[in-house]
Amino acid sequence: MKKKVVLAFSGGLDTSFCCIYLAQDRGLEVHTVIVNTGGFSDEELNEIEKRAYVLGVASHAVVDETENYYNSCIKYLVFGNVLKNATYPLSVSAERVSQATAIANYVKKIGADYVAHGSTGAGNDQVRFDMIFNILIPNVEIITPIRDLKLSREAEIEYLHKHGVNYNAEKAKYSINKGLWGTSVGGKETLTSHDTLPEEAWPTQVTETAPRRLELSFEKGELTGINSEKLSPVKAIQKLQAIAQAYGIGRDIHVGDTIIGIKGRVGFEAAAPMIIIKAHHTLEKHTLTKWQLSWKEQLASFYGNWLHEGQFHDPIMRDIEAFLTSTQRTVTGNVFVELLPYRFQVIGIESPHDLMSSKFGSYGEMNNAWTGEDVKGFSKIFGNQVMIWHKVNSEQS
Structure with missing residues (x-):
C-alpha cells in the first residue's frame, strides 16, 4: 500500500505542483487539506476542492478554523494593539501558526506518514510550518518539494503543463x-x-x-x-x-x-x-x-x-x-x-470607565481633586533625588 502524505493545499501554483510531484515522482497517496481562516467563500472552497480532485488526490478536506483563529490568536493581537514595526498587523504570520496547528492535528486524525507544504526556501512560512510540525508531530517526516528542488515559478508551470495541467502564467503574477x-x-x-x-x-x-x-x-x-x-x-x-x-x-x-x-x-x-x-x-x-x-x-x-x-x-x-x-x-x-x-x-x-472624568478636573483648566499647595509639595518631593544628584555632582566638579 502507498504511504499517506497530507499536503497543506491552497489551490495555487506551488501546491498544485506538489500534488502532481508527490503522487507521480514520490509515489505517495496524497490527501489535501485546506485550512480556512476566514479568507474563503463557499464558492472558492468548492472550486479549490474540484481542483484538488482534478489533480488526482485521494481525498480533500476543509478545516474551518475561523472562530478558533480569532479566539486563540487574533483576540490577543487586538488586546496588545500589535503592529509589527508599527506597520503590519501580522495578517499572514498569525494565520500560518493557526493553519500549521490545524494541519498537524489533521495528520494525526488520518494517520499520515508524511506532511508536506509548498513553502519556498526564501521566506518565513517554511520555518513556521516546519517548527510547528516538529513540535506537534515530531515523528512525521516533512516534505517540501518547492524548497528542496529550488524551483522557479516558470519551472513549476512547465512541469504542470508536461503532466497535462494548464496553469495561467498571468494568474501567477501576484501571490495573494x-x-x-x-x-x-x-x-x-x-x-x-x-x-x-x-x-x-x-x-x-x-x-x-x-x-x-x-x-x-x-x-x-x-x-x-x-x-x-x-x-x-x-x-x-x-x-x-x-x-x-x-x-x-x-x-x-x-x-x-x-x-x-x-x-x-x-x-x-x-x-x-x-x-x-x-x-x-x-x-x-x-x-x-x-x-x-x-x-x-x-x-x-x-x-x-x-x-x-x-x-x-x-x-x-x-x-x-x-x-x-x-x-x-x-x-x-x-x-x-x-x-x-x-x-x-x-x-x-x-465609556463608563473613562478616566478622563470631569469629576477630578480638566487638564490645563480646573482641578477638583487637589490644591495648588498639594502640587507644590509633590513637585518638590518628586524631583528630590534628582536635585540631590545635581547638587552632589556639581560640588565635585
Missing part, C-alpha cells in the same frame, strides 16, 4: 493570501526596495469616496458591535472589512526582518485590522492607567515578535495572553471613527 485578519500581496514590485504595487494588484478596488462615520462597540477589549448592531467578534471584523476596504483603507507595504535573517517586503490590505487596533488603543488610553499601558506595550511587542517567528506554542505565550486578558476588564465603550478614501480618523470615545 486572504484571511480574516487581512490580505497579503506579493509580486515583482515587492522584491525591490523602491517600487510599489500597481492599482490592479490590490484585491479590492476603491469604490467609496463619500465620508462615513461608524460607531464601534467594544466589550472587554473585543469588538462586539457596529452602529448599535450587536455582532460576534468574527462577524464584526468581517462586516467592518466589507465596509472599509472599499475606501482603500489599510493598504501598505511592510518591510521587515524575516526569521531567516534577510529583509523582506510584502504588500497588505487590512482595513478592519488597522481600524480596530487604532480604535481599541484609543479606548485603552482613556480607560487604563499609564503603567498598564506601559507594560502592555512591552509584553505585546514580545508577543507579536514571537508569534511572527512561529513560536505560538511556547508556554510564555499563554502567560502573556493571561496578562493581556486581565488588562481588558475595563476596556468597554464606543469609539467613533470616520472613513475617508485611503485613510480614517478616530473622532473620540465614550
Whole structure:
C-alpha cells in the first residue's frame, strides 16, 4: 500500500505542483487539506476542492478554523494593539501558526506518514510550518518539494503543463493570501526596495469616496458591535472589512526582518485590522492607567515578535495572553471613527470607565481633586533625588 502524505493545499501554483510531484515522482497517496481562516467563500472552497480532485488526490478536506483563529490568536493581537514595526498587523504570520496547528492535528486524525507544504526556501512560512510540525508531530517526516528542488515559478508551470495541467502564467503574477485578519500581496514590485504595487494588484478596488462615520462597540477589549448592531467578534471584523476596504483603507507595504535573517517586503490590505487596533488603543488610553499601558506595550511587542517567528506554542505565550486578558476588564465603550478614501480618523470615545472624568478636573483648566499647595509639595518631593544628584555632582566638579 502507498504511504499517506497530507499536503497543506491552497489551490495555487506551488501546491498544485506538489500534488502532481508527490503522487507521480514520490509515489505517495496524497490527501489535501485546506485550512480556512476566514479568507474563503463557499464558492472558492468548492472550486479549490474540484481542483484538488482534478489533480488526482485521494481525498480533500476543509478545516474551518475561523472562530478558533480569532479566539486563540487574533483576540490577543487586538488586546496588545500589535503592529509589527508599527506597520503590519501580522495578517499572514498569525494565520500560518493557526493553519500549521490545524494541519498537524489533521495528520494525526488520518494517520499520515508524511506532511508536506509548498513553502519556498526564501521566506518565513517554511520555518513556521516546519517548527510547528516538529513540535506537534515530531515523528512525521516533512516534505517540501518547492524548497528542496529550488524551483522557479516558470519551472513549476512547465512541469504542470508536461503532466497535462494548464496553469495561467498571468494568474501567477501576484501571490495573494486572504484571511480574516487581512490580505497579503506579493509580486515583482515587492522584491525591490523602491517600487510599489500597481492599482490592479490590490484585491479590492476603491469604490467609496463619500465620508462615513461608524460607531464601534467594544466589550472587554473585543469588538462586539457596529452602529448599535450587536455582532460576534468574527462577524464584526468581517462586516467592518466589507465596509472599509472599499475606501482603500489599510493598504501598505511592510518591510521587515524575516526569521531567516534577510529583509523582506510584502504588500497588505487590512482595513478592519488597522481600524480596530487604532480604535481599541484609543479606548485603552482613556480607560487604563499609564503603567498598564506601559507594560502592555512591552509584553505585546514580545508577543507579536514571537508569534511572527512561529513560536505560538511556547508556554510564555499563554502567560502573556493571561496578562493581556486581565488588562481588558475595563476596556468597554464606543469609539467613533470616520472613513475617508485611503485613510480614517478616530473622532473620540465614550465609556463608563473613562478616566478622563470631569469629576477630578480638566487638564490645563480646573482641578477638583487637589490644591495648588498639594502640587507644590509633590513637585518638590518628586524631583528630590534628582536635585540631590545635581547638587552632589556639581560640588565635585
